[in-house]
Amino acid sequence: VPRDLADGFVNNKRESYKFKFQKIFDQEAKQDAVFESIAKPVAECALAGYNGTIFAYGQTGSGKTFTITGGAERYSDRGIIPRTLSYIFQHLEKDSSKVYTTHVSYLEIYNECGYDLLDPRHEASKLEDLPKVTIMEDPDQNIHLKNLSLQQATNEEEALNLLFLGDTNRMIAETPMNQASTRSHCIFTIHISSKEPGSATVRRSKLHLVDLAGSERVAKTGVGGQLLTEAKYINLSLHYLEQVIIALAEKHRSHIPYRNSMMTSVLRDSLGGNCMTTMIATLSLEKRNIDESISTCRFAQRVALIKNEAVLNEEIDPRLMIIQLKKVIHELKDELAMVTREQRREELTPEELLQLDELIKRFLDDPDPESTLDVGADMRKVKHSFNYLKVYVERNLAGLRNVWRTDMDLRNSCKIRNKTLTELKGMLKGYQVEGVIERTGSYRNWSAEVICM
Numbered sequence: 001v002p003r004d005l006a007d008g009f010v011n012n013k014r015e016s017y018k019f020k021f022q023k024i025f026d027q028e029a030k031q032d033a034v035f036e037s038i039a040k041p042v043a044e045c046a047l048a049g050y051n052g053t054i055f056a057y058g059q060t061g062s063g064k065t066f067t068i069t070g071g072a073e074r075y076s077d078r079g080i081i082p083r084t085l086s087y088i089f090q091h092l093e094k095d096s097s098k099v100y101t102t103h104v105s106y107l108e109i110y111n112e113c114g115y116d117l118l119d120p121r122h123e124a125s126k127l128e129d130l131p132k133v134t135i136m137e138d139p140d141q142n143i144h145l146k147n148l149s150l151q152q153a154t155n156e157e158e159a160l161n162l163l164f165l166g167d168t169n170r171m172i173a174e175t176p177m178n179q180a181s182t183r184s185h186c187i188f189t190i191h192i193s194s195k196e197p198g199s200a201t202v203r204r205s206k207l208h209l210v211d212l213a214g215s216e217r218v219a220k221t222g223v224g225g226q227l228l229t230e231a232k233y234i235n236l237s238l239h240y241l242e243q244v245i246i247a248l249a250e251k252h253r254s255h256i257p258y259r260n261s262m263m264t265s266v267l268r269d270s271l272g273g274n275c276m277t278t279m280i281a282t283l284s285l286e287k288r289n290i291d292e293s294i295s296t297c298r299f300a301q302r303v304a305l306i307k308n309e310a311v312l313n314e315e316i317d318p319r320l321m322i323i324q325l326k327k328v329i330h331e332l333k334d335e336l337a338m339v340t341r342e343q344r345r346e347e348l349t350p351e352e353l354l355q356l357d358e359l360i361k362r363f364l365d366d367p368d369p370e371s372t373l374d375v376g377a378d379m380r381k382v383k384h385s386f387n388y389l390k391v392y393v394e395r396n397l398a399g400l401r402n403v404w405r406t407d408m409d410l411r412n413s414c415k416i417r418n419k420t421l422t423e424l425k426g427m428l429k430g431y432q433v434e435g436v437i438e439r440t441g442s443y444r445n446w447s448a449e450v451i452c453m
């Protein structure tokens with residue numbers, strides 16, 4: 001920032017700023033060089049099962065879209081997304097040791113609302129008529145996006161066609177500052193899952209390639225109405241992004257305000273989570289844009305301080321696990337059949353059951369206490385024998401219980417009758433001794449008691 005004393009005022013602004021970055025590309029840098037040193041390492045990690053994110057941040061017109069998607073004029077101008085797709089599919093073709101599945105999704109966040117850029121209704125419908133992509137969070141705080149389609153791409157051509165469809169659907173509005181300025185944030189995601197043949201362990205990774213909306217200040221753009229609203233939303237979401245970045249850079253900060261905006265919610269893992277994240281800061285070298293350029297560098301410096309922890313995303317697929325276990329059972333059955341020289345089925349046949357029942361009956365009827373029941377080394381027969389004996393014992397015990405019950409009832413009833421007889425005899429004795437009039441009441445009461453019993 002030069003001090004211009006000739007203009008007659010003292011400029012107290014700082015004159016020089018120093019920033020340190022991992023890599024700096026000048027105006028002459030070619031797209032392939034950017035891909036080699038920025039995107040290729042992240043794509044390799046995604047292929048190995050780690051999440052990756054590359055996002056471009058900078059003021060309008062500084063080259064974010066050119067870097068992420070590329071220029072349309074020359075083939076050599078293609079940007080990070082088509083080059084990454086090409087690299088990934090070349091790798092998948094070469095690697096026959098694993099089975100890969102690739103899907104892509106393309107999300108646009110415009111005025112804090114999410115839209116599916118791969119929705120085929122995009123071209124024919126107005127933006128407000130399209131279903132909005134909404135964020136849902138599961139109990140483990142994982143983010144899921146409702147209404148965002150995942151399109152399978154089996155080769156590079158299919159994936160590029162999806163990218164082209166998404167780019168065509170992208171919101172474009174013109175501002176006095178940039179005739180074709182993108183006013184929305186776009187997140188192109190490549191979902192890769194891989195597994196070794198016969199294994200139930202699946203590796204899943206996501207590679208987000210993000211083109212953020214321009215970061216210039218509202219006042220400078222000189223717009224009003226709809227465009228002013230857009231600019232405010234863009235500024236607000238970039239402000240929330242900055243807040244998240246500041247919070248992450250601060251040590252011992254417990255709350256990170258991811259939920260403030262859709263973009264920070266979607267990129268939650270990319271910012272301070274399970275992800276290898278690379279930020280590209282794009283700058284305009286024109287003198288009038290120096291403030292914006294300093295602000296972009298400051299932001300990038302803060303982002304560079306964040307430490308992410310990327311972990312290998314491996315999980316067991318229950319469906320594949322069942323298939324694998326069924327295979328193991330089948331193999332074990334074959335092995336058993338080889339040992340016992342008998343092919344096992346799930347159930348015993350009716351003939352086998354009859355034979356077994358006869359064997360058990362003979363065993364039970366045998367009065368010899370030393371007799372044994374030998375059904376062989378077949379778990380199905382052992383189980384059936386135990387069930388048979390259980391039912392047998394239960395039936396016999398029930399019979400015994402019935403005998404005991406009848407016996408008890410009989411004895412109780414005899415006891416009552418004996419007691420009644422003794423009392424009757426006693427009453428009769430008293431009546432005979434003490435006279436009729438005195439004992440009549442007692443006698444009646446006593447009969448009432450007997451009736452009630």
Ligand SMILES: Nc1ncnc2c1ncn2[C@@H]1O[C@H](COP(=O)(O)OP(=O)(O)OP(=O)(O)O)[C@@H](O)[C@H]1O
Binds near residue numbers: 027071180181
């Ligand atoms: N490295 C480059 N080489 C050649 N042309 C470039 C380069 N970077 C940007 N451009 C051109 O500059 C113009 C603006 O670039 P671009 O659209 O990528 O900016 P942007 O930062 O994405 O803007 P916005 O914030 O509006 O999305 C485009 O016409 C683009 O082709």
